Amino acid sequence: MTLASALAPVIDLVFPPRCPLCGEALSAQDGLCGACWNQLAIPGAPACGKCGRPFADGVADGATCAPCLASPPRHDGIAAATLYNAASRKLVLAFKHGNRIALSGLMARLIDARLGMVGAEWLVVPVPLHRSRLWRRGFNQAAVLAAEIAKRRGARLVVDGLVRRKATPSLGGLGRKARARALTGAIGVRDRRKGILAGANVVLVDDVLTSGATSDACVAALKRAGAASVVVACFARVLDEALAMT
Ligand SMILES: [Zn+2]
Ligand SMILES: [Zn+2]
Numbered sequence: 001m002t003l004a005s006a007l008a009p010v011i012d013l014v015f016p017p018r019c020p021l022c023g024e025a026l027s028a029q030d031g032l033c034g035a036c037w038n039q040l041a042i043p044g045a046p047a048c049g050k051c052g053r054p055f056a057d058g059v060a061d062g063a064t065c066a067p068c069l070a071s072p073p074r075h076d077g078i079a080a081a082t083l084y085n086a087a088s089r090k091l092v093l094a095f096k097h098g099n100r101i102a103l104s105g106l107m108a109r110l111i112d113a114r115l116g117m118v119g120a121e122w123l124v125v126p127v128p129l130h131r132s133r134l135w136r137r138g139f140n141q142a143a144v145l146a147a148e149i150a151k152r153r154g155a156r157l158v159v160d161g162l163v164r165r166k167a168t169p170s171l172g173g174l175g176r177k178a179r180a181r182a183l184t185g186a187i188g189v190r191d192r193r194k195g196i197l198a199g200a201n202v203v204l205v206d207d208v209l210t211s212g213a214t215s216d217a218c219v220a221a222l223k224r225a226g227a228a229s230v231v232v233a234c235f236a237r238v239l240d241e242a243l244a245m246t
Contacts, residue, residue: 020103021090030105039087040110043080043237052078053239073212074219076229077117080209080237081110088236092207096141104141107207107235108148115153115233118203123196124150125161127206127218128187132167145235146205155203161193162218171213179213187217189225198226209234 017026019033026033032040046055048065050073055063082088095103126142134140143159150157166186171179189197204218209232219230 020094020100020106021087030102032106036087039085041083041085041088043083050077051075052080054083074216074223074230075204075232077231078209078237079111079114079203079231079233081107081114081235082237084208084236084238092236096137096207101139101144104144104148108145108152111145111205111233111235112149112152115149115203115231118153118155118201118231120154122153122155122201122203123158123161124153124155124203124205125158125197125218125222127204127214128160128162128164130164130167142206145207146203149203149205149233158193158196160190161197161202162221163188163190168214171211176211176213179211180216183213183217187214187221189221194225197222199228202227202230204230204232206232206234207236209237211238 017028017031018024019026019031019036021032021036021039024033024035043052043054046057046059046061046063047053048055048068049062050064050068053065053067055061055065091103091107094100095107124146126140126146129137129140129142146159147157149155164187168182168186171182174182202222204215204222206215209215215232215234219232222230
């Protein structure tokens with residue numbers, strides 16, 4: 001019996017399990033109620049063969065979406081647990097700002113379900129936070145998810161594979177070019193990790209994938225260091241056509 005399972009009845013007694021989204025009583029700690037499960041949007045088929053962006057019914061599965069045609073992605077696929085909506089947003093905010101780190105188990109389980117191609121020989125690398133933000137928040141939410149995913153996959157976690165060398169302003173509201181400019185030189189591979197990243201297959205983990213500018217900068221850095229392939233894994237993917245086309 002693990003320590004966690006030995007303690008579970010005690011924890012349940014102190015904190016009766018509740019749905020983290022609506023507060024409904026649950027029979028187990030680590031989940032959502034049925035109604036809230038149904039509000040999560042799980043991306044399905046048909047979808048873009050390069051990035052997994054869902055298509056309207058009738059488009060051939062595996063075709064290439066307009067954003068991928070306009071600028072071929074550097075990554076080798078996006079594995080998103082959910083599409084960003086009110087329900088996934090609430091989960092992410094509770095996880096990130098509400099001290100509900102325990103939600104990482106649930107979120108990592110949903111990401112893990114999309115990572116069929118990832119084996120134990122892969123490396124799991126989180127999107128880095130600048131240290132000023134790390135101090136403010138106390139933890140890197142991407143690193144917490146990456147650790148859970150590595151554990152589930154039996155893969156190696158390289159928590160410090162990437163480093164954010166300069167604090168970047170919020171990228172919201174910036175166009176595609178301005179976002180890329182703001183990130184120039186911001187993210188790199190840590191020198192002491194270059195050896196294991198060369199030739200490796202990498203899962204890059206973040207909680208929310210917004211414009212893709214940050215993950216793009218991470219993928220570029222990993223590939224410059226010689227990574228053979230990089231799959232982007234996230235809990236919630238924002239599909240905002242207006243944002244994607246700017
Ligand atoms: Zn609920
Ligand atoms: Zn695409």
